[in-house]
Amino acid sequence: MAITAEEKTGTFHLQTDNTSYIFQVMENGELGQLYYGSKIHVRPQYVNLSVREQRNATTAWKLERPDFQPDVLKQEYASFGKGDFRYPAYKLIAENGSRISEFVYKRYEIVEGKTRIAGLPSAFDDTKDDAQTLIIHMEDVFSGLELELSYSIFPHQDVLVRSALFNNCGSKEFTLADAFSAQLDLPDCKYDLLHFSGSWARERHLHRAHLRPGIQSIGSMRTASSAQHNPFIMLARSGADEDTGEVFGFNLIYSGNFLDQVEVDQFETTRILLGINPAEFSWRLLPGQSFQTPECIFSYTAAGMNGLSQQLARFYREHLLPARFAETERPVLINNWEATYFDFDEKKLLSIAEKAKELGIELFVLDDGWFGCRNDDTTSLGDWFADTDKLPLGLDHLAKQIHAMQLKFGLWFEPEMISLDSRLYDRHPEWVIHVPGRAMSPGRNQFVLDFTRQEVVDYLFEAMGRIIEDAHLDYIKWDMNRHITEMFGACLAPEQQMEMPHRYILGVYQLYERLTSSYPHVLFESCASGGGRFDLGMMYYAPQAWASDNTDAAERMLIQFGTSYGYPQSMMGAHVSAVPNGQTGRVTPLETRTAVAFFGAFGYELDITALSAEETFKIKDQIKFYKKYRSLFQFGTLYRIESPFDDEQNVMSWQVVSNDKKHAVACRCQILNRANPPYTRIYFKGLTADQKYTVNDSAEKFYGDELMNAGFFVQQLMDACRHAGVSADFQEALFVLKAVE
Ligand code: DGJ
Numbered sequence: 001m002a003i004t005a006e007e008k009t010g011t012f013h014l015q016t017d018n019t020s021y022i023f024q025v026m027e028n029g030e031l032g033q034l035y036y037g038s039k040i041h042v043r044p045q046y047v048n049l050s051v052r053e054q055r056n057a058t059t060a061w062k063l064e065r066p067d068f069q070p071d072v073l074k075q076e077y078a079s080f081g082k083g084d085f086r087y088p089a090y091k092l093i094a095e096n097g098s099r100i101s102e103f104v105y106k107r108y109e110i111v112e113g114k115t116r117i118a119g120l121p122s123a124f125d126d127t128k129d130d131a132q133t134l135i136i137h138m139e140d141v142f143s144g145l146e147l148e149l150s151y152s153i154f155p156h157q158d159v160l161v162r163s164a165l166f167n168n169c170g171s172k173e174f175t176l177a178d179a180f181s182a183q184l185d186l187p188d189c190k191y192d193l194l195h196f197s198g199s200w201a202r203e204r205h206l207h208r209a210h211l212r213p214g215i216q217s218i219g220s221m222r223t224a225s226s227a228q229h230n231p232f233i234m235l236a237r238s239g240a241d242e243d244t245g246e247v248f249g250f251n252l253i254y255s256g257n258f259l260d261q262v263e264v265d266q267f268e269t270t271r272i273l274l275g276i277n278p279a280e281f282s283w284r285l286l287p288g289q290s291f292q293t294p295e296c297i298f299s300y301t302a303a304g305m306n307g308l309s310q311q312l313a314r315f316y317r318e319h320l321l322p323a324r325f326a327e328t329e330r331p332v333l334i335n336n337w338e339a340t341y342f343d344f345d346e347k348k349l350l351s352i353a354e355k356a357k358e359l360g361i362e363l364f365v366l367d368d369g370w371f372g373c374r375n376d377d378t379t380s381l382g383d384w385f386a387d388t389d390k391l392p393l394g395l396d397h398l399a400k401q402i403h404a405m406q407l408k409f410g411l412w413f414e415p416e417m418i419s420l421d422s423r424l425y426d427r428h429p430e431w432v433i434h435v436p437g438r439a440m441s442p443g444r445n446q447f448v449l450d451f452t453r454q455e456v457v458d459y460l461f462e463a464m465g466r467i468i469e470d471a472h473l474d475y476i477k478w479d480m481n482r483h484i485t486e487m488f489g490a491c492l493a494p495e496q497q498m499e500m501p502h503r504y505i506l507g508v509y510q511l512y513e514r515l516t517s518s519y520p521h522v523l524f525e526s527c528a529s530g531g532g533r534f535d536l537g538m539m540y541y542a543p544q545a546w547a548s549d550n551t552d553a554a555e556r557m558l559i560q561f562g563t564s565y566g567y568p569q570s571m572m573g574a575h576v577s578a579v580p581n582g583q584t585g586r587v588t589p590l591e592t593r594t595a596v597a598f599f600g601a602f603g604y605e606l607d608i609t610a611l612s613a614e615e616t617f618k619i620k621d622q623i624k625f626y627k628k629y630r631s632l633f634q635f636g637t638l639y640r641i642e643s644p645f646d647d648e649q650n651v652m653s654w655q656v657v658s659n660d661k662k663h664a665v666a667c668r669c670q671i672l673n674r675a676n677p678p679y680t681r682i683y684f685k686g687l688t689a690d691q692k693y694t695v696n697d698s699a700e701k702f703y704g705d706e707l708m709n710a711g712f713f714v715q716q717l718m719d720a721c722r723h724a725g726v727s728a729d730f731q732e733a734l735f736v737l738k739a740v741e
Helices: 304-319 346-359 395-404 423-427 454-470 494-518 536-541 553-564 590-598 613-628 630-635 704-710 718-724
Strands: 003-006 011-015 019-025 031-038 090-093 104-112 132-140 145-154 159-168 174-186 191-197 205-210 214-220 229-237 247-252 258-264 270-276 283-285 290-292 296-301 333-335 363-366 408-413 475-478 523-526 544-546 572-577 601-605 637-642 651-657 663-670 692-695 732-740
Touching (some): 019 296, 031 296, 090 159, 145 304, 174 247, 229 270, 247 270, 247 304, 283 494, 346 395, 346 613, 363 475, 395 408, 494 536, 553 637, 553 651, 601 630, 613 630, 630 663, 692 704
Parallel strands (some): 544 572
Antiparallel strands (some): 159 290, 214 258, 247 296, 637 651
8 A cells, every 4th residue: 555544643645656745734734844855664653753852932733732732843735824834825815804824734635546637737647556545634614615635655766746625615705826736845954946947049057055044946937938937946965966865856747837946945845836826816716616636646756867757757758748649759850940030931841751751751740830921930839731832732731742752741830829810819809818909019920819718728729720721731839939929808707817828828728738639649749939838737738849949959968868867858850950040049069959859859950951962861870770770769767977067067878778788778978078188988877787788889898887886988079070171069978789699
């Protein structure tokens, strides 16, 4: 039994294969957190973990219990205004303005498996992988409100999924002002916070810093998870590294405004809260109504950050990604964006497709510019029918010819947006999000549709569905290129305006849900000006996400390495583009651009019709190589070896290993070459110690323990580069390891 409930002592112990999570009902009826970490034995109670000392100058629960002081206790889902002065997990406002509520334990239930949450992306256990769900029912007797705290454990991935559900079972109206998805109080603060922040074209760079007293947070108020801060965070013991030490990972299955907050209090305990950002949220709860928070992932390992990333990747594949794509090899694609931008016609597209076929590419993606009269970014968003100037014979005609070449066909949409210069705006100016009477702020010359209106979602479902059917689409790239301003819901009451950001995201999820269930064969790739909505909410519907508009190999190392901490490599759309790179002006070798893109959902984004004979030859070979090891690149166990975020930021290496550990591919890239460089070895990981391997088909055979512990000599690149007459900067080395004998 993975969940043990000790009714007598009100203690709940949730065990996975390697972790324990324990909490108990406290004397005041609220829940106290006792332990989260490496697995420990089940006992009826844990007095040692719940002892506390009475502190001076601290509020008590009641006169008779001066020793019960909420401010010194580790809580499960802390209330506001009853003596715990740290940031609360929720806040409910009554009709008279009071913010006090006291949810006390009522009962529990344990349910086998894990069901999906209607209307929200959520974890599931369709494969009967021993998941169990514990639901703790709490009630606030005074108001009649009920709270259900839900804990689902996935024992074999060491993952716990939490959420909260508020039910107004009383007769009065309430406003939910804060409603985090989950809270975790840890007994000390000797951790580093690791988060993944940046900007457009600089997404998910790793930042690591010690916790300090006070509140540290990252979040978004852009109605998107954002390129600025990703919702995935880790807390690691100060000495923890890629392969050793304790690490917690937290993430939200959510794509909207979020807040991840870490508070170190006066006693050096740590409170972690994750959920919808309270700064732009409240929810009216009328009698009989409920509010469900998004789900939050907790994961823990004592095996360092590689261990954490690996268990999360496994969990997402088995319990979050659409099953039909989770382990299906993704096609090598060509995207026409950087080849043509808006300037193309059918002839040009077909010439790209023909060349793609010759190279071994499998999917042709037509990006922005195929609809309405879209020759630049000022028009036509919302007019989802083919531009008859560029495609006089229609999309289906183009699609037919692409399919006839035995290529799959995919299309770009930006469903959430509208251009003022569009037929849709002429017909429905009221569909744009705006504040009546006030000016609207443009972003990339475009505005946002009000996805809280059912008729907007219906229109898009119908328009996109028609094209999916007519053009027999195999793939959709769903882009989103601006954040919402002048947030106002024309259909919402004044007291519901703060519901708008969350309701907007629910509208996006509704459209995704309807499209993916009506057209399950279509592979979706999410995108938001590159990687601006790279999150688990999107992953639930779209197995791939465009990692960044920045395809420069040197910068992509940082972006993809950072992304790999919280997301599997199969999710990372990674393409080879032309040089000089459009974002950095840098010239890197084709081999390096390719080797970096190999570790993801691989493709090309350049004018392949302009390739030289030598480049054509090389690319054919590279695609052949990728296809041979595709399943390893996309679904193999990933080990980060050398970090490009280390002080010198000059080298990156990582490796993918097959489940049976018989095959591995590693890549080592350097940014700048150094004169007379230090003697270098690469230390492979994840091999079988007493298995022999060849490296790049070497005559010599090496035991796994030698390759992992003594390392493998890496030759200086200078001589080979001088000989070939190329720069030794931005060079890569690929190592293919094969088990022999
Ligand atoms: C932004 C995306 O990130 C690009 O890949 C491309 O699709 C453009 N939008 C098209 O407008």
